[in-house]
Amino acid sequence: MxxxxxxxxxxxxxxxxxxxxxxxxxxxxxxxxxxxxxxxxxxxxxxxxxxxxxxxxxxxxxxxxxxxxxxxxxxxxxxxxxxxxxxxITAEVVLRLAARKTVSLDAPMADYWTDPDIANDDRRQLLTPRLALSHQTGFPNWRGQGKPLAFQFTPGTSYGYSGEGYQYVARYVEKKTGQDFESLAQAVLFKPAGMNDTxxxxxxxxxxxxxxxxxxxxxxxxxxxxxxxxxxxxxxxxxxxxxxxxxxxxxxxxxxxxxxxxxxxxxxxxxxxxxxxxxxxxxxxxxxxxxxxxxxxxxxxxxxxxxxxxxxxxxxxxxxxxxxxxxxxxxxxxxxxxxxxxxxxxxxxxxxxxxxxxxxx
The missing domain is CATH 3.40.710.10 (DD-peptidase/beta-lactamase superfamily)
Incomplete structure (x- = not known):
């Protein structure tokens, strides 16, 4: 990718x-x-x-x-x-869940999800959906084959394009709601928008x-x-x-x-x-x-x-x-x-x- x-x-x-x-x-x-x-x-x-x-x-x-x-x-x-x-698409699903008050853009994701690779890094407490959706998590784009996830900078202090950040917020949403992300996407976005081929x-x-x-x-x-x-x-x-x-x-x-x-x-x-x-x-x-x-x-x-x-x-x-x-x-x-x-x-x-x-x- x-x-x-x-x-x-x-x-x-x-x-x-x-x-x-x-x-x-x-x-x-x-x-x-x-x-x-x-x-x-x-x-x-x-x-x-x-x-x-x-x-x-x-x-x-x-x-x-x-x-x-x-x-x-x-x-x-x-x-x-x-x-x-x-x-x-992922961002819109998160926004629509926020409109329903199912999630909050500014809530610490650590309350529901922490990747094991950063479990001992206190900066994980700073991660929020807003930072993930705007590429401010501090994560690399992708961690690389066989490599652990690690911060490249403190969340919220800079911009760094990151697919890992989007994966992170999706896992957080799944943990908080108890539902898989694609089912949520179908319910709150694909069906209401008439996206029958997605x-x-x-x-x-x-x-x-x-x-x-x-x-x-x-x-x-x-x-x-x-x-x-x-x-x-x-x-x-x-x-x-x-x-x-x-x-x-x-x-x-x-x-x-x-x-x-x-x-x-x-x-x-x-x-x-x-x-x-x-x-x-x-x-x-x-x-x-x-x-x-x-x-x-x-x-x-x-x-x-x-x-x-x-x-x-x-x-x-x-x-x-x-x-x-x-x-x-x-x-x-x-x-x-x-x-x-x-x-x-x-x-x-x-x-x-x-x-x-x-x-x-």
């Missing part, structure tokens, strides 16, 4: 692959995608892409191009490993629907599946289902006003590290991590985003609570991010957000 790349690796080659043909704001977006995306896939050696567009807080378009596996056409029903796009692990209904991951040369890789709920990775879903998730988030469904504000609030700033050097020219006024999402504050527009990357997988989702627009982008290729700019241009992302993405390449 790779670290999610916050500096989005949108290569300059993406523009040469046909971005200008899509950037003219065509009247018929689907027709423009139909015409351009097959060529983009071929040029980047990406087997398939599934796209969903959100307009005015509603799913406006779903489309799929290419092949989910050799000889099998991708459709809007194709399931993708969404990699770290799993994290906003699950962790391998389900029988996955058969014949999974997009096979591929490396940069186009070689097929073995799909990975979680054996128990992985709070940071390996959820399978469709672009349409993830877009329904986003529209539910945009409505602040089943949240209190204060929790919805917490989700959008930058809990820890990343602007200094994100905007060093030449990147400063296109950087937002403020940037950092909220609860489950990276938050970009441009002048007059807020953008919430997250990316995902595993071996043979590249995914991206964003939405703006200001404009009520958004998009979901799922691919089964190491080269998938090469398509981000031309596709997001076609779907009408704001010029300031697009300039930021170009500046991060």
């Amino acid at each position: 790779r670290r999610t790349l916050w500096g989005v690796p949108v290569m300059a080659a993406a523009l040469a692959l046909g971005g200008s043909a899509l950037a003219a704001e065509p009247k018929d977006i689907r027709a423009a995608l139909d015409q351009a995306v097959p060529g983009l896939l071929a040029g980047a050696k990406v087997p398939s892409v599934s796209i969903a567009e959100i307009e005015d807080g509603k799913v406006a378009l779903t489309a799929a191009y290419g092949e989910q596996s050799p000889g099998v056409r991708a459709t809007p029903a194709t399931l993708y490993n969404i990699a770290s796009l799993t994290k906003p 699950a962790s692990g391998h389900k029988s209904w996955f058969d014949g629907r999974v997009a096979v991951p591929t490396d940069a040369s186009g070689k097929a890789l073995e799909p990975g599946y979680a054996t128990t709920y992985n709070a940071a990775d390996l959820i399978y879903t469709t672009a349409g289902d993830y877009a329904r998730f986003i529209t539910s988030v945009m409505r602040d469904q089943d949240l209190t006003t204060s929790l919805a504000a917490d989700r959008r609030h930058i809990q820890v700033s990343q602007r200094t590290e994100m905007c060093a050097g030449a990147k400063a020219a296109t950087c937002p006024a403020e940037a950092g991590f909220g609860l489950g999402w990276q938050v970009l504050e441009f002048n007059g527009e807020t953008v919430m985003m997250h990316t995902g990357r595993d071996e043979g997988v590249a995914t991206f989702a964003w939405y703006s609570p200001t404009t009520r627009k958004g998009a979901v982008f799922l691919t089964n290729s190491d080269n998938g991010f090469q398509l981000v700019l031309p596709v997001f241009e076609a779907l009408g992302a704001s010029p300031t957000f697009l300039a930021y993405l170009r500046g991060q390449s």
